[in-house]
Amino acid sequence: MRHLTPINRKAARIEEHIDATSGDVVALQGGPQRPSPHIPLGCSLVFAPGWEVDSAGGTAGLCQPVERDLYDCYLSCFWPAQVPDHLNNYPDWTSKCASATKDWRKIDLVFP
């Protein structure tokens, strides 16, 4: 961002806000700043099997057992890049499977 220069007051305030987030003076209501890895929101945003990590950069926060990931991505977390989406295109993807950990082979195949 250093190659950009604010030319109005609003832009200057945005720059001040960004600078403040990396400073060591913390407002009382802000709470302590905790160092954290740069991981995009929770599970991986890229479709690369084997790369999936949780928001802390580890694997402890992922769905367990791993078959549960299918339904949690489908319904609870809604990751329509990794699994079919129930909202618009594949509402019946799981209609033949009641438990992903037991019957995951019954889940429909989809060909986008």
Add this chain to the structure above:
Amino acid sequence: MKRRVFLCAAAAGAVSRPVQSQSRHPSLMCAGCFPGQVLVIEEGSEKILDRINISSGIPRGLSLSYDKKKIYVNTTKATLEVIDIASHKVVNQITLNEGNRLIRPRGGFTPDPQDKIMYGIAGYAVRQVDRFEIEKPKFVVLDLEQKKITRSVDLPKDEPRLGLGAQMRISPDGKFLYLFQDNVLIVDTTDFKVAEKIELGRPVFPGMGNIGFGLRDDPAVDRGIVTGLFNSTDPIVRRTIFGIASFDLTQRTFQFTPLGPSANSGVGGLQITPDRKTGYTVVYQGDHGNRRVEFWVFDMTSRQVTRRVEFDGPINFRFTLSGDGRQIYIYGSSPLFEIYDAATLRPRTTITLDVDLTTNLLVLPAPA
């Protein structure tokens, strides 16, 4: 309502009024599951007594009707199904999508005291040949007899996030809609203007945990009272305090009892035993690998924390207190739930189902 009122914790008359039940029948509870069913489970034996088929998709949320005789089930296909608790039958089905206008509700709907209409906040995604056009969310009124949305009103301009993660309650006279979100908003149901704003927020949850805490559909308390855990920010030094608040939805008063500073941790919803003497919640601190999860027990008479016990909390989970207040259910989207003894806070048993759960456990009122 002035902040001073809650600081002295003496707003008039917000007390819990338990509904007495003399029934000796075991309580029942319901839960939605894949691929499209609602299970009816008997407490105590934890046996599945019935499976109610939902024809319009996967259940995503269960809530009690205002008269506590029906269950509202919202599904993944934007449909509301109504189940009669006595007969275990689906008695009404309402599709909320209108052709290519696909509804996108922000949170659930809440019924009016006559169970004839439901209030909610929703936007629409209009499906075109090559794109979706997104409409701004509005207050919507769903008529359960006409089976369609009969009214929509713009949200207040200064509340664009209204409804996201919010929970709603209606006052017993039907005149005011309470929205519990970052603040508590009281909305007049005639014109949907904000009548009052109370600066009490729900406790925050760190990370991306899919934890369904919140205000519970409590079968043991009347509809005019809401009791829960809230955050309040001091107006001088802006320090956040968390405590127990009770709202009297009829009188529009509330009583807030501060418990302590709000730590950088997750605090669950408050669940109270039928005798209204003991409350339970779940608190967790730290991130996934180092997370510490605890039961907290409250004496609701003195409004103090009396016990804190660590337990092995799963990654994503919900918790529900049983109808008799003697057991705590820990469950998630997996096909099992753990049962803890509420007195000792120790695990009692684990129940394995043959289905994955998709909703909260809804404890039903004991039969008369």
